[in-house]
Amino acid sequence: MRGIEAAGVCIPRLRISADAVADAWGRFSGTGIEEKAVPTADEDALTLGIAAAEAAMAEGGVDPRDVSLVSFATTTPPLEEEALAPRLVRALGLSESVSVRTHAQSTLSGAQALSACLSATSPALAVASDLPRGDPAGADHPFGAGAAAFLVTDSAAVTHLDSATYVDEFPGVRYRERGDDEVAGLGATAYERDAVRTSVIEAVNRLDADVSNVHAAAIHQPDTRTPTRATRGLPLDTEPLRRGTVVDRVGDAGAAGVPLGLLSGLASARGDDRTLAVFFGSGGGATAMLFEGSADAGLDDQLDRGERIAYPAYLRQRGYVGGAEVAGGGAHVSLPSWRRSLDQRYRLVAGTCPRCGSLAFPPEGVCPECHRNVDFDRVELPRVGRVRAVTVIGQGGAPPEFTDQQRRDGAYGVAIVELSTDDGSATLPAQLTDVDPETVAVGDEVRAVIRRIYEQEGIPRYGVKFTPTGT
Amino acid sequence: MTEAYVVGAGQSPFGSFPDESYRSLFETAFERALDSVDGGFERERIEEAFVGTLGVGGRQLGLSGPAVTEHVGLHGIPTTRVENACSASGFAFRNAVTAVRAGLADVVLAGGYEIMTDTGSDHTKWWLGVSGETEWERLSGTTFAGVYAQMASAHMDEYGTTAEDLSRVAVKNHRNGARNPNAQLGFECTLEDATSAPTVADPLTLYHCCPTTDGASAVLVASEEVAREVTDRPVRVAGMGASSDRVGLFQRGTLTGIPASRRAAERAYDEAGIEPGDVDFAEVHDCFAIAEIVAYEDLGFCERGEGGQLLRDGVTDPDGALPVNTSGGLKSKGHPIGATGTGQIVEAFEQLRGGAHTQVENPRYGLAHNVGGSGGSATVHVFERSAEGSA
Ligand SMILES: [Zn+2]
Numbered sequence: 001m002r003g004i005e006a007a008g009v010c011i012p013r014l015r016i017s018a019d020a021v022a023d024a025w026g027r028f029s030g031t032g033i034e035e036k037a038v039p040t041a042d043e044d045a046l047t048l049g050i051a052a053a054e055a056a057m058a059e060g061g062v063d064p065r066d067v068s069l070v071s072f073a074t075t076t077p078p079l080e081e082e083a084l085a086p087r088l089v090r091a092l093g094l095s096e097s098v099s100v101r102t103h104a105q106s107t108l109s110g111a112q113a114l115s116a117c118l119s120a121t122s123p124a125l126a127v128a129s130d131l132p133r134g135d136p137a138g139a140d141h142p143f144g145a146g147a148a149a150f151l152v153t154d155s156a157a158v159t160h161l162d163s164a165t166y167v168d169e170f171p172g173v174r175y176r177e178r179g180d181d182e183v184a185g186l187g188a189t190a191y192e193r194d195a196v197r198t199s200v201i202e203a204v205n206r207l208d209a210d211v212s213n214v215h216a217a218a219i220h221q222p223d224t225r226t227p228t229r230a231t232r233g234l235p236l237d238t239e240p241l242r243r244g245t246v247v248d249r250v251g252d253a254g255a256a257g258v259p260l261g262l263l264s265g266l267a268s269a270r271g272d273d274r275t276l277a278v279f280f281g282s283g284g285g286a287t288a289m290l291f292e293g294s295a296d297a298g299l300d301d302q303l304d305r306g307e308r309i310a311y312p313a314y315l316r317q318r319g320y321v322g323g324a325e326v327a328g329g330g331a332h333v334s335l336p337s338w339r340r341s342l343d344q345r346y347r348l349v350a351g352t353c354p355r356c357g358s359l360a361f362p363p364e365g366v367c368p369e370c371h372r373n374v375d376f377d378r379v380e381l382p383r384v385g386r387v388r389a390v391t392v393i394g395q396g397g398a399p400p401e402f403t404d405q406q407r408r409d410g411a412y413g414v415a416i417v418e419l420s421t422d423d424g425s426a427t428l429p430a431q432l433t434d435v436d437p438e439t440v441a442v443g444d445e446v447r448a449v450i451r452r453i454y455e456q457e458g459i460p461r462y463g464v465k466f467t468p469t470g471t
Numbered sequence: 472m473t474e475a476y477v478v479g480a481g482q483s484p485f486g487s488f489p490d491e492s493y494r495s496l497f498e499t500a501f502e503r504a505l506d507s508v509d510g511g512f513e514r515e516r517i518e519e520a521f522v523g524t525l526g527v528g529g530r531q532l533g534l535s536g537p538a539v540t541e542h543v544g545l546h547g548i549p550t551t552r553v554e555n556a557c558s559a560s561g562f563a564f565r566n567a568v569t570a571v572r573a574g575l576a577d578v579v580l581a582g583g584y585e586i587m588t589d590t591g592s593d594h595t596k597w598w599l600g601v602s603g604e605t606e607w608e609r610l611s612g613t614t615f616a617g618v619y620a621q622m623a624s625a626h627m628d629e630y631g632t633t634a635e636d637l638s639r640v641a642v643k644n645h646r647n648g649a650r651n652p653n654a655q656l657g658f659e660c661t662l663e664d665a666t667s668a669p670t671v672a673d674p675l676t677l678y679h680c681c682p683t684t685d686g687a688s689a690v691l692v693a694s695e696e697v698a699r700e701v702t703d704r705p706v707r708v709a710g711m712g713a714s715s716d717r718v719g720l721f722q723r724g725t726l727t728g729i730p731a732s733r734r735a736a737e738r739a740y741d742e743a744g745i746e747p748g749d750v751d752f753a754e755v756h757d758c759f760a761i762a763e764i765v766a767y768e769d770l771g772f773c774e775r776g777e778g779g780q781l782l783r784d785g786v787t788d789p790d791g792a793l794p795v796n797t798s799g800g801l802k803s804k805g806h807p808i809g810a811t812g813t814g815q816i817v818e819a820f821e822q823l824r825g826g827a828h829t830q831v832e833n834p835r836y837g838l839a840h841n842v843g844g845s846g847g848s849a850t851v852h853v854f855e856r857s858a859e860g861s862a
Contacts, residue, residue: 331601331609341606362607368722389726391620392673393612400593402612414613416621416721427721429611429621438673442628453610 002118003156005062007263007297008055010048010129010147011250013434014038015306016314021141024311030142032224036251038309039131039145040317041408042433042451045074046084046462048147048256049129050091050450055297056149057092062123065095067151069124071113073103073255075176075183076131078452078460087462088127091346091450103255107174107220108281110148110255115287117152118160126150130254134183136320142223143183144251148259148297158266158293161274164206170195170284174222185282193229196220199286200230200278207288211236214290215273216265218244220280222252230280243268244275249303260299262291269294322407331401338461345463346450348383348419350426351376361419361426381426383448384469385419388427392437401454413437417446417466434467445469475571476698476705477854478691479508480813480820485686485805486655487588493530493687497539497584500687500810504582507820508691509702514543517691518576520550521566523559523583524809527598528590539584539687556602557758559583560688561713561812561841561850567692568708568852577697581816582689583809595683602808602844604719613672616680618720618845619759620672625726626761627674630776634674638665639782640760641678641802647789648799651828655684655805679760681800686807688814703857706823709836710743710853712736718847727776729846732756732769736840736851740771743836743853747771750793750853751834752822754815756842757800766840767795770851789829797822797829812841812850823856 017035022028030036039048049072057064072085085100101116103109110128117124129147134140172186173195185192200219204211211217212235219227219241227241244265247253253260258279265275271294278288309317316322343349344362351363354377358369363376392413398406406412413432418425432440433451440446446466453463481503483496491499505512522536531538536552553563560583567581587595599615608618626632642662648654665678698705714734717723723730740746747770755770757763764778772793773781781787787795798804798818801811819837821827837854 331597331605333606333610337606368717389621389625389720391613391617391624391675392670393614393617394670394672397614397616397671398612399609399614400597401610403593405612412612414611414617414621416625416726429608429613429719429721431612442624454612 001156001159002152002154003159003291003293004150004295005153005156006056006060006151007295008052008059008149009260009263009297009299009302010051010055011302012037012039012043012048012145013305013307014040014317015308016311017308020311025137028141029138030223030252032248033142033251034248035306036144037146037306038314038317041319041405042465044078044452044460045076045129045131046078046087047451048131048145049127049149050088052129052147052149053088053092053125053127056125056151060151062151062153064093066123067094067098067125068122069099069117069120070094071101071103071116071124071126073109073113073128074130075104075107075109075254076133077104090342091462093347106281106283107255107257108279108285108287110259111279111287111289114150114259114289115163117150118163120152124152126152128256128259130256132183132252132254133181133318136315139183139185142252144253146250146253146256146260148256148263158291158295161290161292162208163287163289164203165285165287166199166202166206167285170199170282173282173284175282195284196226196280197230197232199280199284201233203278203286203288204234207290209290211276211290213274214240214276215269216240216243217276218258218261218265219278221245221247221257221261224248263295263297263299266291266295267297267299316408319408323404331399335457335459348381348448348464350379350381352379352423357423359421359424359426361428379421381419381421385417385446387415387440387442387444387446388418389416390414390440390442401456405454411437413440415440415446415466431465432467433465440468472572473574474695475568475708476693476695477708477816477820478693478698478702478705479504479512480690480817481507482653482688482810482814482817483686484653485684485807488685489589491685493584493586494539494542496685496687497582498543500582500689501543504689504691509704512691512701514545516578517545517548517580518578519548519570520545520580521553521563522550523553523563523812524585525554525556525559525602527585527587527808528594530586545580555848556843557756557806557808558812558841558843558848558850559809562848564690564813564816564852565711565713565850568711571692571694577694579692580689581692582687582813583811584687585807585809586685587683587807588685604722608719608721616672616675616759619761620675621720622726622765622845623674623761626765629727632764632779634666635662636764636779636782637674637679637760638662640757640763641665643782643788644757644796644800644802647797647829648803651799651804654799654803655682656803675759681758681802681806684805684807686805686810686814688810688817690813690816704824705857706820707855707857708852709855710739710741712738712742713850715848716846718844720845723846728765729769729842729849731846731849732766732840732842732851735849736770739851739853745836745853750836750838752794752797752831753838753840754798754800754818755795755840757796757802758806760802762842763795763800770838770840789831794831797827797831815839815841816852819854823854
């Protein structure tokens, strides 16, 4: 049966409490949200999505080259226009002939991505990743961040029982004007509640199944009260709704909200327990999906591992204050040059010298050992290695192209990391992330993560950074 | 092959000079070099010039050699700009010596210049970063200090070198620089000052890093015949070595040494027919304190990992067995990138003629060591005082 073979999640490591936001503004407009996840300066919809997708692929039994469809959903793409999924394809090492779709413009896009994969006939990867922004005085209060990824196949642990959709015009509940990066709502409370409830109930009623006995229900969740209000009239108890709600700990994760709620429900499900997911999008419409089975994507582990920050740090990390364009430009690496190094930046592709066996990274020019002009054999380096040298670039000390990141995220570490294979080892310089750089020492074990490196000529560039494994 | 001699050498003051241009600073260095030749020297005798500059700030990226040689009246001679980052004028000097030794010219000028303090800090950082490896090293977010800090972290981990050892470099070089009127940071500092200064790139503090500097330097290289004619005290270029390597620290086999320095030193010693123990003083490339410690080891002044001990034992103090950076070094005298290599040779020239500000007692052999970037290039030159009447 077609359904979810494996899933992965990514919740940014930083958190802010609702109390901290309330202290800053004298109120907090995110009912029931206790804390929310905060993306750091080098995280965005793509990097969160890659991390979730990597986890799903590692959990599942599908060769990356056999994935035939990637569907990526977000309301916060790093660029307003430009396909996002091809970057995911390169980062994950998927096939060049994979179909790619990017779903955007609505919180309903998470459902569209998952639906596309469920209706396909071969292995497909659905990724929902989001980090909405809004006016810090109010609209921003509930906004968190996160990503969920689903590897969809025909031999799934979680089977897809049915889907149903309802569409009607309900504008203005949650929208973003052209050229604006902050989400707004009309604030017409009664109208908005009715739009969500009507859409949700109509979609669920169109399912060819009884939902009264579901184990969990992940309902459109901009706050903790909406799932209850939107399902009033449906035979759903509070307990299933609680199991499918993560907004209280993640914040409103936009297009990733219901997907994360779905994974929360699947994690506590047993045997043939059923889990309902209902996505709503302003505009309007809703999609309901019913699944059977269980899957643990490690969501609880990630939720338990947060690091709390204060409100000023939150404003910096999210770029509400501090970020800036810096005069003087940066070291120029042209986009074509950068593109040629993608295999190295994402997949750590090195070269083995066919003559003397030594490793070259990047695999360019002559062999670093025997100095002969050889055709290197391609080899992917392991993604875990050791720090061989390390320093900390303090606040204010970064090169211009890293000033924006540094203003937002503070001092960062730069290491020379050694990655060893049976044939020898290669070293590369890389930034450290998700760690207090002062705590990293020579000899520490680190693992690769894909993050935003910097932006040049308006184009964000992504590649490998390292974070301690903690062992 | 004819021998090559240094017959004159001069530098502008190193520092921050808003009222000077790269041309005026070069002119000062050049005139001082002419004046340093006993009895003066006619500029018309100079047949060729090699000028080192990185071009920080981008002021005259093209034809940056002729831009200064024409300014000082070297009209019409072949002039070549040499770019090898911080070792630009070490290599300019190498070219000058090569031209004289090959018999292509009897008098060749080697020099360099840089203006680094008249642009905004971001603009300057942009330019400094470009002498590291760009695609990987720079885009890991590191700075120039950061790369040497990485080297320091590895050296400390492998050999137990300490932050205090790094500070000893600063204390010694500042003490020397305080006696050099041409030094940019001509003041003394204590171990405590150096160790407790703000961190630039852990473990390097502000006192472990050279400043950004405006300055110029010029050296006159002559054949034996001309040297004999114009001075009784020429300085012989006894040995010359140079080497290149991969530009990024991560691309080289070691994180705790600079292989290009080792190879350059071996060649220079070999040509001079001396051992490291024969060197009476050295100007080494101490852009960051760890660089001086690593240089001791690469130049054979001590075993690998013993650089810190050499400092602790006072061996490289002015009254030690092997004084290093009596000029104040890059740390205190300053580091105007393109002018640094020939600036070191100015100090060697003065030491071997007995006129240095911190004079070593009766030296015979002096060494100058100039590194580009974090070790992508290096030159080592050994100089010998002329025995009475030998030239
Ligand atoms: Zn080889």
